[in-house]
Structures are given as C-alpha cells and as structure tokens.
Amino acid sequence: MNYKNLDPSKIYLITGVAGFIGYHLAEKLLEQGCIVVGIDNINDYYDVSLKHSRLEKLIPYDQFTFKKGDISDKGMLMNAFKEYKPNIVINLAAQAGVRYSIENPDTYIKSNIIGFYNILEACRYHSVNHLLYASSSSVYGANKKVPFEESDFVDTPVSLYAASKKSNELMAHTYSHLYDIPTTGLRFFTVYGPMGRPDMAYFGFTNKYFDGKPIKIFNNGNFEQDLYRDFTYIDDIVEGINRLINKPPNTDVQHKVYNIGNNNPEKLMGFISALEKALSNALEKEVEFDKSFEPIKPGDVPTTYASIELLNEAINFQPKTTLEDGLQKFVDWYVDYYKVK
Numbered sequence: 345m346n347y348k349n350l351d352p353s354k355i356y357l358i359t360g361v362a363g364f365i366g367y368h369l370a371e372k373l374l375e376q377g378c379i380v381v382g383i384d385n386i387n388d389y390y391d392v393s394l395k396h397s398r399l400e401k402l403i404p405y406d407q408f409t410f411k412k413g414d415i416s417d418k419g420m421l422m423n424a425f426k427e428y429k430p431n432i433v434i435n436l437a438a439q440a441g442v443r444y445s446i447e448n449p450d451t452y453i454k455s456n457i458i459g460f461y462n463i464l465e466a467c468r469y470h471s472v473n474h475l476l477y478a479s480s481s482s483v484y485g486a487n488k489k490v491p492f493e494e495s496d497f498v499d500t501p502v503s504l505y506a507a508s509k510k511s512n513e514l515m516a517h518t519y520s521h522l523y524d525i526p527t528t529g530l531r532f533f534t535v536y537g538p539m540g541r542p543d544m545a546y547f548g549f550t551n552k553y554f555d556g557k558p559i560k561i562f563n564n565g566n567f568e569q570d571l572y573r574d575f576t577y578i579d580d581i582v583e584g585i586n587r588l589i590n591k592p593p594n595t596d597v598q599h600k601v602y603n604i605g606n607n608n609p610e611k612l613m614g615f616i617s618a619l620e621k622a623l624s625n626a627l628e629k630e631v632e633f634d635k636s637f638e639p640i641k642p643g644d645v646p647t648t649y650a651s652i653e654l655l656n657e658a659i660n661f662q663p664k665t666t667l668e669d670g671l672q673k674f675v676d677w678y679v680d681y682y683k684v685k
C-alpha cells in the first residue's frame with residue numbers, strides 16, 4: 345500500500361482509537377512514522393477487553409499518545425487540541441449500531457451529536473488542515489434505488505443512529521461554510537476484518553458456531569431472491585482514508601461526503617458459505633452453520649451497495665480484497681485470539 349503522501353511532521357488526532365476502524369488506521373499511520381494522538385472513552389457497548397487488546401498493540405509505538413476521554417466533554421477536548429495541536433483530525437468516536445439506538449437513544453445524542461459538535465468547535469478555535477469524520481451507509485435508510493449515490497435524497501432516516509450521522513453531515517457543512525474548515529464525511533458500508541466489532545453479523549455468526557448455537561438468517565430461506573449486501577475489508581477502508589487525508593475538499597464550501605464501500609454486492613447466502621469455508625480452512629474440518637431461516641425484517645431492503653464513483657475520481661479508490669480473502673483473515677485472527685482451535 346502507498347502511504348507516501350503522509351507527512352510525518354504532522355500530528356494526527358484519531359478519536360475512537362480503541363475502536364475497530366480507529367485502531368487499524370492508527371496502526372497504519374504509526375507504521376509510517378506519523379505522530380498519532382488517540383482519544384477513546386473505552387465504553388462497554390461491546391467487550392472492553394477487545395478495546396484494550398487493540399490499544400496494547402498501539403502503546404509500544406513511541407509516536408503514539410493515548411488519552412482516555414469522552415468527546416462529549418468539551419473542556420477535555422479543547423484542552424487536548426490546545427496541548428497536542430493536531431493538524432489532521434479523524435473523528436471515528438461514536439455510538440454505532442442501529443438496533444441499540446432503540447433502547448439507548450441518550451448515548452447517540454451524547455456521543456454523536458454533542459460529541460461531534462465539540463469536535464467542530466475545537467476545529468473552529470484550533471485551526472486544522474483537514475477534519476475527516478465517520479458518517480454511515482445507514483443514512484440511505486429504506487432507499488430502494490441502487491447503487492446508493494451521494495446525491496440521493498437522504499432526508500428520511502429510519503433510526504436515530506442514521507439521523508445522528510446525517511446531522512453530522514449537516515453540522516460539518518455549516519462549520520465548513522462559516523469557518524472555512526476543510527471537512528470530509530465518510531459513509532462507511534459494513535466494514536469487517538480482524539479485531540472487528542462483535543456486534544456485527546460476521547462476528548456474531550462465528551461466536552454462535554463456537555457456542556454450538558444456530559445462526560438466524562433473515563431472508564425467508566429464499567436463496568433465489570436472496571438479500572444482497574456490500575462488505576468492505578478494513579485494509580481497503582484504511583487505504584481510502586489515508587489517500588483522502590491529503591485531499592481536503594477544494595470546493596467553495598470545503599465540505600464533501602463520500603461513500604466508502606465495495607460496489608460489489610454479495611448474496612447473504614454467499615457470504616455465509618464464504619464464512620463456513622474460512623472456518624473449515626482454519627479448523628481443518630468441514631464446518632457448516634446450524635441455520636434458522638426467519639422472515640425478512642420489516643424495512644429490510646433487498647439490495648444495498650455503494651456507488652464509489654466519486655471516491656474513485658477523487659483518490660482512485662478501488663477495494664482490492666475479495667470477501668473470501670477478507671473473511672479468511674478475520675477467521676484466522678479469531679481462532680488465534682480466542683484460542684478456539
């Protein structure tokens with residue numbers, strides 16, 4: 345991969361650094377000799393020991409500084425900007441998950457709205473070269489037209505999570521307009537890989553297999569008209585963010601939003617067979633999930649995937665990792681990390 349565009353004299357602030365994407369990005373920047381400051385509140389939305397394991401891999405780098413803190417704490421954030429003077433800010437700290445937002449709305453407002461507002465305020469008073477922040481493919485809600493394009497109408501979110509991410513895009517636009525802050529929003533499409541998120545399907549299915557429990561598949565058991573989804577391997581995401589870091593928008597209002605996905609929808613059942621195959625390879629025996637087929641969930645759309653034309657034009661972005669290779673890397677990590685062979 346080519347990271348030669350990165351300037352090692354700059355200071356990179358990554359929020360959510362103990363999270364899945366934040367950790368992988370930080371590691372790649374550190375490998376290139378960059379100075380990275382990471383912030384995370386290490387919340388217990390999922391297994392905290394996984395967050396500590398990620399941090400343990402970053403701590404040995406001399407150019408890495410970790411600060412435990414909550415981005416909804418404006419004083420903490422302002423002090424961090426004053427102390428470390430970051431040039432590039434990548435805001436990945438957020439409450440993720442669509443279903444969790446039904447039971448726990450407060451945390452979405454706290455982290456995703458107030459927290460992001462604080463990031464914008466900090467960038468307003470401490471000038472930065474570029475602020476990149478995580479949005480989500482969830483903003484497309486129940487849109488049926490595929491592929492999803494950045495110009496599509498996304499004003500009808502169907503979860504508070506999606507509403508918070510769309511709000512981030514609006515807030516970023518306003519701050520770019522008012523204070524000339526270069527900002528880029530990234531609409532991630534299901535990112536997966538080693539050290540990934542236990543709340544996501546590929547991870548949950550793998551847990552179920554080792555717990556000897558069936559996996560639930562919400563496609564009516566209809567393989568002819570299966571659901572199609574876009575999966576993006578973590579290294580391709582990190583590569584995309586790296587290339588974008590030095591490409592702040594040069595439009596009038598310096599704000600841009602990009603899809604960052606795979607543009608290659610996979611059948612849900614194809615994804616499950618690839619996971620079975622990866623497990624079979626890792627365990628050196630035939631693995632088949634115990635499957636329970638459930639009705640399609642209300643609101644689930646048959647096909648979702650990203651148009652990545654805009655990102656391709658901007659940074660020549662083209663994901664390289666096949667689902668088979670990516671899932672094998674995930675499973676190999678899982679088997680080793682949880683010592684389940």
Ligand SMILES: NC(=O)c1ccc[n+]([C@@H]2O[C@H](COP(=O)([O-])OP(=O)(O)OC[C@H]3O[C@@H](n4cnc5c(N)ncnc54)[C@H](O)[C@@H]3O)[C@@H](O)[C@H]2O)c1
Nearest residue numbers: 360362363364365385387414415437438455478532534535
């Ligand atoms: N992984 C995906 O498929 C995906 C898809 C769409 C969008 N996203 C977005 O990308 C970003 C990173 O996702 P991820 O998969 O790495 O999630 P993650 O949950 O693994 O990482 C987020 C990290 O942020 C931290 N955090 C949460 N609230 C915080 C707060 N208020 N202050 C400080 N730290 C806080 C958490 O402890 C966690 O370590 C998130 O904004 C998420 O919404 C991810």
